[in-house]
């Protein structure tokens with residue numbers, strides 16, 4: 001007989017329904033949670049709804065980035081057509097720094113930051129966007145670290161808005 005949702009798990013006695021979370025992504029978890037009327041308290045902001053900035057303002061501010069960056073989905077949908085001097089920023093939330101697979105010109109420092117565990121989130125992104133080189137020097141504790149991105153965004157608020165815009169157009173991070 002297949003196990004039913006209200007049966008208890010033979011291994012641990014917990015209702016089978018609460019095991020459904022295993023092995024599936026956040027999206028499914030939310031659907032499952034909604035279906036069972038459970039409120040999931042997420043420790044991490046979801047990509048779209050919970051970024052602190054304004055995605056529409058971010059769309060406009062992204063003009064400053066698109067000289068060097070595009071936003072093109074994995075399916076090839078062009079959200080922002082931009083330059084190729086910098087990596088594609090689609091899917092940035094939750095991506096390990098320095099790992100966009102089609103970009104071959106990363107400098108050493110950002111790859112090293114990724115190796116040491118830098119995964120893009122709003123807080124780090126907002127600081128990075130205002131001064132990438134300083135961010136990397138602080139992150140790596142190395143005053144000689146060099147960033148390949150020379151551009152600096154002047155306003156913190158704009159950085160948060162751009163994060164919201166990128167997030168709204170990217171899948172939710174795991």
Ligand code: HEC
Pocket residue numbers: 062064065066067068069085086087089092096097098099100105106107108109110125128129146147148149150151153162
């Ligand atoms: C003059 C070109 C240029 C501009 C303008 C520019 N960037 Fe970049 N950006 C780069 C380059 C080149 C890199 C790769 C950095 C490295 O190798 O250290 C990069 C890297 C990044 C990364 C790290 C991505 C990764 O895969 O780890 C982020 C995030 C980023 N840029 C955001 C922005 C945002 C947001 C803007 C606009 C506010 C912007 N950039 C404007 C050239 C640019």
